[in-house]
Amino acid sequence: MSSFAATDAPVAQLTITPEPIFVLGAPRSGTSMMQWALRQHPDLWGGPESDFLIPLLSGARAAHAYGTQRGDLHWLSRMGVGEAELLRYVGAGINAMYTQRSGGLRWVEQTPQYTLHLDEMSQAFPGARFVYMLRNGRDVVNSMRNFVYPVEHAEASRIWAEFVRAGIEFSEGPLGDRMIVVPYADAVQDAAPTLAALLQLLGLRHVDDCARFITDKAPINSSFQGGERRIEWSEDEEYQFDTWAGDTMRLLGFE
Template identity: 25%
Template sequence: MQANTRKPVFIVGCPRSGTTLLQQMLDAHPDIAIAPETHFMQLFWGRRDQYGNLAEDGNYRRLLENIIALPEFLEMELDAQEFSQSAWTIPRSYAAIFSLLLEQFASKRQVNVIGEKTPNHVLYIPKIQAFFPEARFIHLVRDPRAVVNSWRSVPWSSGSVVKDAEHWRFHISAAWRQPPQGTNKIFTVHYEQLVLSPEAHLRSLCTFMDLAFDPAMLDYHKKETKLVNVQREPWKGAAVKPVNQQSLTKWQRDLSPEEIAAIEGITWFEMNRLGYTAQTPVAKLFPLSTMIATKRKFEHLARSARSKMKKLVKS
């Protein structure tokens, strides 16, 4: 059995939106393997200037060594020597290396469909599609109030509900700003709907991936997995347990009315587009949204002015 690596599936979205849960569900299917977070686009392609010309052996070797050093590489149970040897026989491009990484994971798992789950790859959809023209994307979205509340448990939180709400807004809108080209290339899943009706939504996803539904996807938590390292990333612990519907309303207990209002004021447009209802009265929410929109406009103007000033200084 050999995976069709020309049509990989990428699970993307804002971090803490349930992408690990969905990864576990899909990976439980006997014909699917979803690789853990490689952060390939950010860590490697995004730093291509630091690696320099890959035609130079030293630069290429350093890139391969850094990929092999990823904790996720170990969790994918790939053979470092085999990967390195194969990498020296392919074109020296980021697309070829990313493809090789997925190919070897697919070969290890002996599946028909290969995928990868890095939430912030939502920011790189056009480039990923350039790497894999037939790629498909699953965009997982979640209530921003729940996401911001969940961010309190992770080490990369800004510590500010305002900044974290802006982060959610930036990631969510990325899939709208730069969607994949072509028909049936992206499938949007609401976390809440997945948790409330997992079978119905997993069946729809299987159709999207041209696969038959398998009940094993519902029993994902019974499957031993090395793709989620709870010791290294304890905030992912819930993803290896049965679905918990209490996660849908936890934000209502944890966030203060003022925090909720701040989040809703920042994300109101996106919330409305995605079908989420604001809790804050419109009379309070509209002035707040207007103030935030004005603030964003001035920040944009300030950035533009700084950019123009830098160009003038250089000229």
């Protein structure tokens, strides 16, 4: 396991990555695979899932509300600091910390839960690009049911639909051009052209090693030994899935 020395560098000397990359999507949608593939690029750096940005950014929003409740009697209000500006400064500090640890390389973050917090994430990291992994809901549910931390069928169906709707909502919003949707099937079945196109969209030079990681390596965090397999569902399980995820599946053309 790598270790990193803490830095006491003054804030004025810290630098940030202008366009960090966040790999998002529902759990069990290939986010780990994609982040590891991108990390094979010599101009990129990444680490494990972080999760801490959820309470940090939510706390910043709560702090802004708390620190402006008395209007101009409070510093934030008097200085005209809105919630969005506060989030940008908080994000800049986190960005500087990641950039210090990356040795100045453009960093790639992969935490699926951030998909549900795209509003805060996009404000805190205004230059960030979001790579959204989109996988068939049936395959995701099968994977979640058979992972080391199994999830019940109905809950897995609900989770997939919630995460996918969050991604769709962001991609169709005013900041949608910052999101790149990558179908999981394309990444696995046609890795070379899919990764080539993704690298181009991210403004990165072509590197074969990114696609080779997917085609030549064993699956990352796979729920199944010996490869993916379709599981037959009961009538009740089909009903549960359709109740939670049917509309989203049909919207995306999965069924």
